[in-house]
Amino acid sequence: MVSTVTLTLTNSNASNLTNASFTDTLVNMKAVGGAVGGSCAGTTPSSLSAGATALSFSGITIPASSSCTVSFNVTSSTPGSQPNTTSGVTTAQTPTAGSPSNTATLIVNLSVNLKGDL
Numbered sequence: 001m002v003s004t005v006t007l008t009l010t011n012s013n014a015s016n017l018t019n020a021s022f023t024d025t026l027v028n029m030k031a032v033g034g035a036v037g038g039s040c041a042g043t044t045p046s047s048l049s050a051g052a053t054a055l056s057f058s059g060i061t062i063p064a065s066s067s068c069t070v071s072f073n074v075t076s077s078t079p080g081s082q083p084n085t086t087s088g089v090t091t092a093q094t095p096t097a098g099s100p101s102n103t104a105t106l107i108v109n110l111s112v113n114l115k116g117d118l
Contacts, residue, residue, distance in 0.1 A: 006071040011062040017091040021058035024086040029076035038069035082106040
């Protein structure tokens with residue numbers, strides 16, 4: 001099963017924050033691969049390799065007095081709750097990383113395929 005992770009970056013300043021970067025180390029889950037989406041301008045990389053777990057995003061512009069998103073797809077075969085927290089964000093204007101993100105939890109349920117005569 002594929003789930004979409006959407007990360008929201010918020011800027012309360014009156015000017016854009018440029019060259020924002022952060023990392024996301026996926027535990028018990030991995031990137032499906034494919035395009036990195038969202039509304040943040042300049043996000044690098046623009047795609048992820050299937051199976052990637054150590055993700056690093058950079059080049060992002062967070063608009064003034066606003067927010068933007070970075071999104072990508074993940075999958076997991078480990079049943080249960082899988083928490084995910086990113087590093088703090090650094091920018092050209094704020095080189096010291098902010099606090100780590102809130103923790104989001106991916107809930108993985110095992111699917112069961114029943115076959116037999118009815």
